[in-house]
Amino acid sequence: MNTSHKPIPFPRSVAANWLAQLREHSPLVHCLTNQVVQNFTANVLLAIGASPAMVVAQQEVADFSAVASALLVNVGTLNDDQREAMLAAITSANKAGVAWVLDPVAVGGLTYRTDFCRQLLTMQPTAIRGNASEIMALAGLAAAGRGVDSADDSLAALPAAVKLAKETGAIIAVTGEIDYITDGQISYALPFGDALMTRVVGTGCALSAVVAAFVSLKQGNALEQVATACLVMAYCGGLAAAQSAGPGSFVPRFLDGLYNLQPHQLKEKTA
Amino acid sequence: MNTSHKPIPFPRSVAANWLAQLREHSPLVHCLTNQVVQNFTANVLLAIGASPAMVVAQQEVADFSAVASALLVNVGTLNDDQREAMLAAITSANKAGVAWVLDPVAVGGLTYRTDFCRQLLTMQPTAIRGNASEIMALAGLAAAGRGVDSADDSLAALPAAVKLAKETGAIIAVTGEIDYITDGQISYALPFGDALMTRVVGTGCALSAVVAAFVSLKQGNALEQVATACLVMAYCGGLAAAQSAGPGSFVPRFLDGLYNLQPHQLKEKTA
Amino acid sequence: MNTSHKPIPFPRSVAANWLAQLREHSPLVHCLTNQVVQNFTANVLLAIGASPAMVVAQQEVADFSAVASALLVNVGTLNDDQREAMLAAITSANKAGVAWVLDPVAVGGLTYRTDFCRQLLTMQPTAIRGNASEIMALAGLAAAGRGVDSADDSLAALPAAVKLAKETGAIIAVTGEIDYITDGQISYALPFGDALMTRVVGTGCALSAVVAAFVSLKQGNALEQVATACLVMAYCGGLAAAQSAGPGSFVPRFLDGLYNLQPHQLKEKTA
Numbered sequence: 001m002n003t004s005h006k007p008i009p010f011p012r013s014v015a016a017n018w019l020a021q022l023r024e025h026s027p028l029v030h031c032l033t034n035q036v037v038q039n040f041t042a043n044v045l046l047a048i049g050a051s052p053a054m055v056v057a058q059q060e061v062a063d064f065s066a067v068a069s070a071l072l073v074n075v076g077t078l079n080d081d082q083r084e085a086m087l088a089a090i091t092s093a094n095k096a097g098v099a100w101v102l103d104p105v106a107v108g109g110l111t112y113r114t115d116f117c118r119q120l121l122t123m124q125p126t127a128i129r130g131n132a133s134e135i136m137a138l139a140g141l142a143a144a145g146r147g148v149d150s151a152d153d154s155l156a157a158l159p160a161a162v163k164l165a166k167e168t169g170a171i172i173a174v175t176g177e178i179d180y181i182t183d184g185q186i187s188y189a190l191p192f193g194d195a196l197m198t199r200v201v202g203t204g205c206a207l208s209a210v211v212a213a214f215v216s217l218k219q220g221n222a223l224e225q226v227a228t229a230c231l232v233m234a235y236c237g238g239l240a241a242a243q244s245a246g247p248g249s250f251v252p253r254f255l256d257g258l259y260n261l262q263p264h265q266l267k268e269k270t271a
Numbered sequence: 272m273n274t275s276h277k278p279i280p281f282p283r284s285v286a287a288n289w290l291a292q293l294r295e296h297s298p299l300v301h302c303l304t305n306q307v308v309q310n311f312t313a314n315v316l317l318a319i320g321a322s323p324a325m326v327v328a329q330q331e332v333a334d335f336s337a338v339a340s341a342l343l344v345n346v347g348t349l350n351d352d353q354r355e356a357m358l359a360a361i362t363s364a365n366k367a368g369v370a371w372v373l374d375p376v377a378v379g380g381l382t383y384r385t386d387f388c389r390q391l392l393t394m395q396p397t398a399i400r401g402n403a404s405e406i407m408a409l410a411g412l413a414a415a416g417r418g419v420d421s422a423d424d425s426l427a428a429l430p431a432a433v434k435l436a437k438e439t440g441a442i443i444a445v446t447g448e449i450d451y452i453t454d455g456q457i458s459y460a461l462p463f464g465d466a467l468m469t470r471v472v473g474t475g476c477a478l479s480a481v482v483a484a485f486v487s488l489k490q491g492n493a494l495e496q497v498a499t500a501c502l503v504m505a506y507c508g509g510l511a512a513a514q515s516a517g518p519g520s521f522v523p524r525f526l527d528g529l530y531n532l533q534p535h536q537l538k539e540k541t542a
Numbered sequence: 543m544n545t546s547h548k549p550i551p552f553p554r555s556v557a558a559n560w561l562a563q564l565r566e567h568s569p570l571v572h573c574l575t576n577q578v579v580q581n582f583t584a585n586v587l588l589a590i591g592a593s594p595a596m597v598v599a600q601q602e603v604a605d606f607s608a609v610a611s612a613l614l615v616n617v618g619t620l621n622d623d624q625r626e627a628m629l630a631a632i633t634s635a636n637k638a639g640v641a642w643v644l645d646p647v648a649v650g651g652l653t654y655r656t657d658f659c660r661q662l663l664t665m666q667p668t669a670i671r672g673n674a675s676e677i678m679a680l681a682g683l684a685a686a687g688r689g690v691d692s693a694d695d696s697l698a699a700l701p702a703a704v705k706l707a708k709e710t711g712a713i714i715a716v717t718g719e720i721d722y723i724t725d726g727q728i729s730y731a732l733p734f735g736d737a738l739m740t741r742v743v744g745t746g747c748a749l750s751a752v753v754a755a756f757v758s759l760k761q762g763n764a765l766e767q768v769a770t771a772c773l774v775m776a777y778c779g780g781l782a783a784a785q786s787a788g789p790g791s792f793v794p795r796f797l798d799g800l801y802n803l804q805p806h807q808l809k810e811k812t813a
Contacts, residue, residue, distance in 0.1 A: 036309045036325050038578045042743035047789050052743065054578050057621040059654035067651070079328040079352070081621070109338070112330035199530065201313035201323065247318050248526025255790025259741060307580045307596050350599040350623070380609070383601035470801065472584035472594065518589050519797025 007158065007180055007189035015228040016263035018214055023049040023263075027069030027216040029209055030055060030093075032086050034076025034105065037202030040251075041072075044206040047258035048232065050213040061085045062092035070216035071098055072209050073120065075113045076105035083116055090123050099126040099215040099222075102170075103208035108137030121164075126215045127171040127226050128164065129208040132157035135174045139164045154178055158187060171226045173211065175204060179234060181227040188227045192234030194241035196250055207233045236261060278429065278451055278460035286499040287534035289485055294320040294534075298340030298487040300480055301326060301364075303357050305347025305376065308473030311522075312343075315477040318529035319503065321484040332356045333363035341487035342369055343480050344391065346384045347376035354387055361394050370397040370486040370493075373441075374479035379408030392435075397486045398442040398497050399435065400479040403428035406445045410435045425449055429458060442497045444482065446475060450505060452498040459498045463505030465512035467521055478504045507532060549700065549722055549731035557770040558805035560756055565591040565805075569611030569758040571751055572597060572635075574628050576618025576647065579744030582793075583614075586748040589800035590774065592755040603627045604634035612758035613640055614751050615662065617655045618647035625658055632665050641668040641757040641764075644712075645750035650679030663706075668757045669713040669768050670706065671750040674699035677716045681706045696720055700729060713768045715753065717746060721776060723769040730769045734776030736783035738792055749775045778803060 028051045033041055042052040055064040058081070065071045071093045073086050093100045102125045104117040117138060130138065132154045139160035154176030161172040165184030173181045179190040197203040210233055214225040240253035299322045304312055313323040326335040329352070336342045342364045344357050364371045373396045375388040388409060401409065403425045410431035425447030432443040436455035445451045450461040468474040481504055485496040511524035570593045575583055584594040597606040600623070607613045613635045615628050635642045644667045646659040659680060672680065674696045681702035696718030703714040707726030715723045721732040739745040752775055756767040782795035 034325070035306060035327070035577060036313055036323075039310055039581055039743060042578055043789065046741045046743060052578075053648070054576070054619055055648070055652065056577070056619045057654055060620075060652045063652060077325055077327045078331075106324070106326070110326065110331045110334060112328055199317045201310060201317060244527075246527030246530035247314065248523035248528075248530070252523060252790035252794060256786075256788030257790075259788035259790070305596070306577060306598070307584055307594075310581055348596055348598045349602075377595070377597070381597065381602045381605060383599055470588045472581060472588060515798075517798030517801035518585065519794030519799075519801070523794060 007187040010181070010188040010190055010227045010231060012231065013267050014224050015231045015266045018217060018225055018228040019232060019261070019263045019266060021217050022213060025069070025217060026051055027213045028053060029070050029072055029212045029216070030065045030068035030089065031072045031074075031209055032056065032061070032082065032089055033072055033074035033103070033205060033209070036076060037205040040202040041206045041209045043255055044258060045209055045213060047255045048210060048213065050210075052209070056082070056085060058085050058088060061089040065089040065093040065098060066096040068093075068098060070212040071100035072103065072212040073100060074103035074105060074205055074208060075107070075117060076103070076205065078113050078116060090120070094124060099212065101126060101208055101212040101215065102128045103205060104128065104130050104134045104138055105205070107134045121168050125168065125170045126222060127173065127211050128168070129173040129175065129204070129211050129226075131204065132174055132176055135164060135172060136160040154180055158182070162187065171222045173226050173230055175207065175230060179230045181223065181230060183223045186223060188223070190227065190230050190234055192231065192238050194238045196241040196244065196247060197237045199247040200250055203233070203237065231266060232258070232261065235266060278458040281452070281459040281461055281498045281502060283502065284538050285495050286502045286537045289488060289496055289499040290503060290532070290534045290537060292488050293484060296340070296488060297322055298484045299324060300341050300343055300483045300487070301336045301339035301360065302343045302345075302480055303327065303332070303353065303360055304343055304345035304374070304476060304480070307347060308476040311473040312477045312480045314526055315529060316480055316484060318526045319481060319484065321481075323480070327353070327356060329356050329359060332360040336360040336364040336369060337367040339364075339369060341483040342371035343374065343483040344371060345374035345376060345476055345479060346378070346388060347374070347476065349384050349387060361391070365395060370483065372397060372479055372483040372486065373399045374476060375399065375401050375405045375409050376476070378405045392439050396439065396441045397493060398444065398482050399439070400444040400446065400475070400482050400497075402475065403445055403447055406435060406443060407431040425451055429453070433458065442493045444497050444501055446478065446501065450501045452494065452501055454494040457494060459494070461498065461501050461505055463502065463509050465509050467512040467515065467518060468508045470518040471521055474504070474508065502537060503529070503532065506537060549729040552723070552730040552732055552769045552773060554773065555809050556766050557773045557808045560759065560767055560770040561774060561803070561805045561808060563759050564755060567611070567759060568593055569755045570595060571612050571614055571754045571758070572607045572610035572631065573614045573616075573751055574598065574603070574624065574631055575614055575616035575645070575747060575751070578618060579747040582744040583748045583751045585797055586800060587751055587755060589797045590752060590755065592752075594751070598624070598627060600627050600630060603631040607631040607635040607640060608638040610635075610640060612754040613642035614645065614754040615642060616645035616647060616747055616750060617649070617659060618645070618747065620655050620658060632662070636666060641754065643668060643750055643754040643757065644670045645747060646670065646672050646676045646680055647747070649676045663710050667710065667712045668764060669715065669753050670710070671715040671717065671746070671753050671768075673746065674716055674718055677706060677714060678702040696722055700724070704729065713764045715768050715772055717749065717772065721772045723765065723772060725765045728765060730765070732769065732772050732776055734773065734780050736780050738783040738786065738789060739779045741789040742792055745775070745779065773808060774800070774803065777808060
């Protein structure tokens, strides 16, 4: 029997340690992301204690990703210029030993981005973060994606995530009502977050940037680091949602929460 | 005598019905819009109960607009790549029977976008939403536009809107202190909204996206649907402005208001 | 002895006058800026009483910058298309006597943007606003920039700012914990602002847009105008930070503060 299909709870004391390290190192995350979420992604990284940088030109990306702490590649508004920049940045990051994270937004129905993401799977991503539809599509299993929303339950995508982890060596995070994070052997389940987060654009995209920030930490256990990123975002999201009248007031509370989050809070029973 | 020049009040009970339908169907709006307002537009659509998707590459737009519920075309930061993508997306939307909406930002003084928007008028837009200067310029009448602000009163543009509606078959919305919505025969006047909305970038652009969401609803009366979009935004804008100390606190309150808006509220006398 | 290295306090009564004039003229600022901060920049300009316009296509920029009140050039996400648009816009602005402002984001480590900004120095910018690393790099002095954050103290960059002012004829603003503004002869020090502003993306970029708005005012003393822009932003930033629980709640309060700021407040001792 394949134990990887039995997700286990993530030890939250581990997360507290990684958050403390993130605050200490303030990793510089080179973001090649979509046009819609650049501002929110940058503000989430700043709030959590990392530094964002959106350098996009083909003349600059390779030099920059080599000196960044981590690289984020998000294909939400992919075009030809960005595709070339992403390939150059990933090649440079890999050569320099810089971790990189893939967010395969809306992969599945659209051939252009799906083919590109399949190509990226051969370039050793450190982690991949997507919703159920996206992870199932990437793994070559059936998916019912409609644009950027996930029409599939995250648990249904866990077998696809395990397959993808084994094939690529990447940590896979399938996020949804419950988040699942797997390295193909061990799978963590994180039952946090709040449905209100799906009414704010970019919460998933920003999570992928936070994943990049955590996997940049050295001597790391990448599975733990990806799970920590998911826990931090879900924990703060749940707290902010509980205090908010809707998606508008959620955003400032969420950013304040990330900014004020203390590592020890992650160990507690709340949220 | 041309009755279309005598705008009448919009029956608000009709709006309640369309809002209920929008919530039920959660239309997927393919947005080809300007760089400045993408995030806010997406958050407005999510708050109201629709789903946004910004797919921009020429390799993807035609496939995507054919399966979307509606398409938005906003020329605020038009460039050659986006122009080609817009033409491909509109052609595909028309073939698939998908409604599309034009937002002719800053048309008038700038030849490049003005020529392009005139070309788009021949491609059967379902609706066009602009301020007085833009609608007058599109109709070939005098306008005094200075960038993206409207220097003309919306009532002064009603004849231009009627002319444009008759020539193109589109529903025309001229928005300003009072919004006018016309199909060339019947013209509705909506005296809501608040001047504070002009101090927040993208309220007009986001309204055009909401227009797209409403005109996607099937078996529809497009005139009623466009008026409903204007009413919903002006109603929630007025409420949020009354509670806000300025344009900063307006945004979260406005999004919360859209999210919490119940159809029956639109029938009431308030706001 | 070079007196320019002894910064003096900025007379705040002067700032009140310029703010009143800005409100009266509502300058139209043509922004060629980076993808991350376009929305925030536009909202800051609207809140303070100016009008933003982001016209980006090479077919339009020259016509538009000639009729705008001022032009902003920010290289944060520079690419080849934008570079050509910037050159065309600056050339047109100079011909029409329209003031223009350079924000040399992350100049120093990246050759592509550094070479471009050096080229722009020969095109008579009215003002340049950057952090210490950027100003030192532009002046050809040592800098330790890491992406978009300033690793150098703003006072350490004052000699570089003075040198740059003398060489280019531009007013130079080096912003940080304390802001320094110099024309190469007189240097003002503004000890306001708050560290929380560094946890919100785009506060520096938006300041550069506000600098453009102020230097558009006619018959002006550009040194005073640039200092006023820095004072207004730092004053409102300090007030908003004092009322905020973090960077999320800072943004709406900051925008409300800019919107509600009365000229006479700038003369008072507070903040």
